[in-house]
């Protein structure tokens with residue numbers, strides 16, 4: 631019921647498209663229903679903070695939307711890219727209820743998703759000219775793989791936000807352990823967000839609008855209505871797969887770091 635209500639409100643406020651709302655109900659029900667309160671609270675906090683930031687930043691960046699593939703309304707692909715791995719970790723938790731590393735994987739995945747979301751939503755508002763993560767050359771705003779100082783700080787905040795919540799809703803035995811786990815999850819999130827920018831700048835499929843001469847993630851039609859032309863990257867590797875991979879990298883890092891720390 632909480633998942634359905636949240637999805638419905640998000641659909642009504644145009645944060646989610648119809649397909650996005652449906653995917654959110656399914657993923658939210660899996661995580662809240664099977665994972666329980668701690669897992670649900672973490673996913674819900676990510677979702678609410680991401681939606682709020684999109685709305686907040688949306689007014690100022692609407693002119694930049696042409697450069698992004700989907701504007702601020704998230705569809706099923708985006709919801710699954712950000713929540714699909716989380717749902718998989720919840721299912722894994724049912725199989726391995728004693729394994730703490732599954733929770734770390736879940737939190738690391740969400741931290742990566744949150745770091746990328748905060749970085750993207752707030753970084754786009756930076757007054758500074760962004761630079762490409764690979765070459766550090768100045769590039770136009772909205773370029774795939776572009777980073778700014780403000781965006782990187784925002785993504786750091788987004789990652790630590792999830793780390794902090796994770797130790798609050800599922801407290802480790804000591805303050806030292808809590809600090810370590812919070813930082814570990816924060817690091818996982820930053821790493822995931824960096825991976826996202828790298829993948830966007832290198833292998834993500836990018837297109838160009840022949841009318842506006844603008845680079846875009848749109849595979850078919852630019853927001854101006856002109857059919858786009860393929861420019862670079864792996865054709866099958868769209869932005870949703872970039873997000874999914876980056877989140878997986880965050881989750882995997884958290885698991886490996888946690889297990890290697892004993």
Ligand SMILES: [Zn+2]
Nearest residue numbers: 839842852854
């Ligand atoms: Zn165009």
